[in-house]
Amino acid sequence: MTTCSANEIEGLAARAARGAGAGVAQAAHFGRAAAMHLARGGAGADLLAALDALPGGPVNAVPLALLAGEGEVRIATGGHDALAESYLAALPFAARVTGRDAGGLRAHLSRADRRAVSLPARIALDAGTQGALSAFAARTYVPQSETSRLSGAGAGLTDND
Amino acid sequence: MKDLALPAQQPLRPPAEVMRLKRLGAFFPTRLSFLRVLTRRLSDEGARLSRPVWEIDADGYGRAVLSLPFGGRTYSLVCVTQPLADDQRSDRVIATAWDAAFVLYDGVPDGAEIDRIAATAPLQEAGRFTERDLVLSRANRSVRLWGHVIDRLRGGGQPDADLLNSIGYLMRTTAVYGNGKFGIADRDLFASRPGLGLSFMAEMLTVWMIRQFTVDLAEHVGGARLDRRLARHLGVGNATGLGMAPFLVSHPVLLNNWMMVRETALARARALPLLSDAQAARVLHLAQRADLHLGQWQVPEAAHQARIDALRADWAGFLRDLPAALDQDHPFDTLIRAAATRSLDLQELLVSLAIEACPDLVDGLAECLTDPFGAPPADFADTGALGAAARAHFGWVRDHDFARADQTAQFWYVSEEKLEPRLGRRHEEPGADRESPLFVARAVQAMLADLPDRPEPVTEFLTRHPDHLWAVERVAVAQACPYSEIRDNLLADDCLPIDMLRAKLSLFGASKFDPKSDLWTRVTMAQGAPLAEDLGTTRADDWWMPVLT
Numbered sequence: 001m002t003t004c005s006a007n008e009i010e011g012l013a014a015r016a017a018r019g020a021g022a023g024v025a026q027a028a029h030f031g032r033a034a035a036m037h038l039a040r041g042g043a044g045a046d047l048l049a050a051l052d053a054l055p056g057g058p059v060n061a062v063p064l065a066l067l068a069g070e071g072e073v074r075i076a077t078g079g080h081d082a083l084a085e086s087y088l089a090a091l092p093f094a095a096r097v098t099g100r101d102a103g104g105l106r107a108h109l110s111r112a113d114r115r116a117v118s119l120p121a122r123i124a125l126d127a128g129t130q131g132a133l134s135a136f137a138a139r140t141y142v143p144q145s146e147t148s149r150l151s152g153a154g155a156g157l158t159d160n161d
Numbered sequence: 162m163k164d165l166a167l168p169a170q171q172p173l174r175p176p177a178e179v180m181r182l183k184r185l186g187a188f189f190p191t192r193l194s195f196l197r198v199l200t201r202r203l204s205d206e207g208a209r210l211s212r213p214v215w216e217i218d219a220d221g222y223g224r225a226v227l228s229l230p231f232g233g234r235t236y237s238l239v240c241v242t243q244p245l246a247d248d249q250r251s252d253r254v255i256a257t258a259w260d261a262a263f264v265l266y267d268g269v270p271d272g273a274e275i276d277r278i279a280a281t282a283p284l285q286e287a288g289r290f291t292e293r294d295l296v297l298s299r300a301n302r303s304v305r306l307w308g309h310v311i312d313r314l315r316g317g318g319q320p321d322a323d324l325l326n327s328i329g330y331l332m333r334t335t336a337v338y339g340n341g342k343f344g345i346a347d348r349d350l351f352a353s354r355p356g357l358g359l360s361f362m363a364e365m366l367t368v369w370m371i372r373q374f375t376v377d378l379a380e381h382v383g384g385a386r387l388d389r390r391l392a393r394h395l396g397v398g399n400a401t402g403l404g405m406a407p408f409l410v411s412h413p414v415l416l417n418n419w420m421m422v423r424e425t426a427l428a429r430a431r432a433l434p435l436l437s438d439a440q441a442a443r444v445l446h447l448a449q450r451a452d453l454h455l456g457q458w459q460v461p462e463a464a465h466q467a468r469i470d471a472l473r474a475d476w477a478g479f480l481r482d483l484p485a486a487l488d489q490d491h492p493f494d495t496l497i498r499a500a501a502t503r504s505l506d507l508q509e510l511l512v513s514l515a516i517e518a519c520p521d522l523v524d525g526l527a528e529c530l531t532d533p534f535g536a537p538p539a540d541f542a543d544t545g546a547l548g549a550a551a552r553a554h555f556g557w558v559r560d561h562d563f564a565r566a567d568q569t570a571q572f573w574y575v576s577e578e579k580l581e582p583r584l585g586r587r588h589e590e591p592g593a594d595r596e597s598p599l600f601v602a603r604a605v606q607a608m609l610a611d612l613p614d615r616p617e618p619v620t621e622f623l624t625r626h627p628d629h630l631w632a633v634e635r636v637a638v639a640q641a642c643p644y645s646e647i648r649d650n651l652l653a654d655d656c657l658p659i660d661m662l663r664a665k666l667s668l669f670g671a672s673k674f675d676p677k678s679d680l681w682t683r684v685t686m687a688q689g690a691p692l693a694e695d696l697g698t699t700r701a702d703d704w705w706m707p708v709l710t
Contacts, residue, residue: 005292006349007341024598025631060627064620067630068540092535111538121292121350141577142585142592148576149255152583153402154680159252160304 006119019139037086044129170428186660187505188667196670204701210693232356238370252400265296300332314383333398396688417642426523430515431494454706539637545616554639570654608632
């Protein structure tokens with residue numbers, strides 16, 4: 001078990017989502033929700049299940065449901081209720097679950113009621129989740145080559161001046 | 162409560178004029194650059210630096226702690242130095258060892274905490290840190306100037322002023338990590354604290370304290386005190402590569418807010434109806450100082466030196482006409498209008514001069530150098546409204562034909578080798594399928610092309626085209642934040658990352674840009690800035706365009 005900063009988890013999860021095939025915006029939303037999810041004691045397995053569900057599942061569905069929602073909204077969670085609640089908790093305005101039905105949540109959003117989203121200084125990340133997220137994230141890295149090493153950053157390898 | 166009227170201002174320069182790569186690449190630091198804001202605040206508080214730990218041997222190796230009160234709390238720079246073989250000394254991210262490592266610590270570390278940091282800080286990216294560690298950094302010596310300064314001090318002399326000016330620093334940082342990296346504290350943990358809440362204040366505090374440490378270290382190893390005139394002219398170097406550029410794209414609201422501060426400051430200066438004799442004299446003094454600064458800004462690369470020389474020649478002509486111009490109504494507005502046909506370099510130096518000359522009108526704007534509210538919601542009534550907003554705020558993307566190979570020639574990526582950010586050639590190298598998201602123009606153009614003829618709810622459109630969510634959100638931000646986007650195609654063959662680096666570094670307060678390629682640059686931070694002993698004195702906030710006299 002590693003304890004991480006919230007931004008580490010957000011960044012890792014967002015990159016993992018990109019690696020798993022999510023769009024740029026969906027990956028960023030997933031990153032924020034993932035940090036909140038683990039901070040609230042949610043299971044790392046919920047994050048991996050959401051990435052496995054791509055291109056379906058909550059990574060695409062939840063941001064769309066929250067895009068411009070105001071007042072009562074329904075979120076088709078596809079069984080990922082706990083993670084969907086973390087998406088709500090990560091919003092910078094008041095949002096609360098008001099009910100549940102088969103395959104989804106109902107929530108009330110109040111954009112005018114802004115709130116500070118606060119996360120703890122340390123968030124625990126189990127090794128299995130960390131490894132799986134890192135593996136997804138690694139799909140966004142370009143393999144090393146001598147060409148890229150020598151020219152990709154535009155600089156030489158030693159600086160003794 | 163007393164009502165305070167806002168200063169008058171002229172209209173802001175339009176984003177279509179300001180947010181172009183070529184202009185961004187001509188920016189100069191201003192008195193609203195983050196380092197200036199920091200040192201002004203430190204000086205206003207009369208902060209007094211202490212050195213509770215100094216365990217450095219005669220060769221300069223060991224550990225030290227510098228502590229400083231700021232905004233009602235104390236912060237400490239923990240410094241760890243070690244011998245480094247020449248073949249290990251690299252400014253690249255892929256380096257694995259450095260001459261010095263630093264942590265900005267929340268409070269004053271006890272012995273156990275110093276031991277922990279001394280063991281982990283030299284590991285940098287390979288280490289794990291705690292929420293008491295606010296910033297992580299490392300630096301390498303400038304081998305030439307370090308050796309020269311030590312030799313001279315040991316010999317009872319002072320460094321050669323020309324050599325000191327030509328290099329400008331004893332050490333250069335090669336990364337300054339904040340906001341949670343490798344386990345250090347998230348920015349949110351201290352964002353509400355007085356002093357550290359504005360953008361990059363913790364990083365700037367680290368840089369300024371590193372600069373002080375390098376002066377202290379040289380005096381310790383050299384066994385003598387540096388002439389204060391020379392010591393103040395020592396900044397801290399920085400080698401900046403591609404990693405800094407994506408931040409400007411991934412933080413559109415913050416970029417907007419920084420630019421709004423800068424442009425509002427200029428607009429207030431332009432609204433100034435008349436200058437007093439004292440104000441006019443101050444402007445002339447500053448303009449002449451800028452001329453000297455340009456003369457002392459010498460770089461090895463011929464093309465960039467030619468650009469500096471051309472600016473200096475332009476500035477000399479500008480200086481001849483300046484006294485008469487300062488007698489006119491709305492002198493800064495008149496000067497800015499008259500400069501519209503001059504080089505971008507001259508225009509942006511003039512912007513910086515106008516802002517510098519008006520501290521009472523502009524300094525309060527520093528409070529806006531942050532992003533407390535985040536991105537606005539993408540609440541478009543339907544795809545018709547979305548399309549109208551996109552055409553209004555992203556009309557410039559129509560100028561780019563992404564079917565042309567030269568318009569997609571480059572791709573930004575992260576290498577698996579130590580996650581170093583790099584730039585590749587899309588049509589010649591593998592990896593473009595893993596490119597980093599700096600393709601805003603292409604994404605918005607693609608979204609516009611897919612919009613239906615008959616308006617429908619945006620969510621229905623996005624259900625069919627989920628990848629357009631990013632473009633939709635960018636349009637929503639651009640609608641509320643006019644300076645949020647760089648209005649150029651960052652994939653194009655003629656996109657020079659160096660322009661983005663210069664924009665961001667100038668906002669930080671860096672000067673003496675010394676580009677080494679189109680992809681990376683060296684700069685000097687805090688040159689001319691107050692030494693610790695200068696805080697609380699009149700010299701502490703008078704270091705625009707520093708010169709060695």
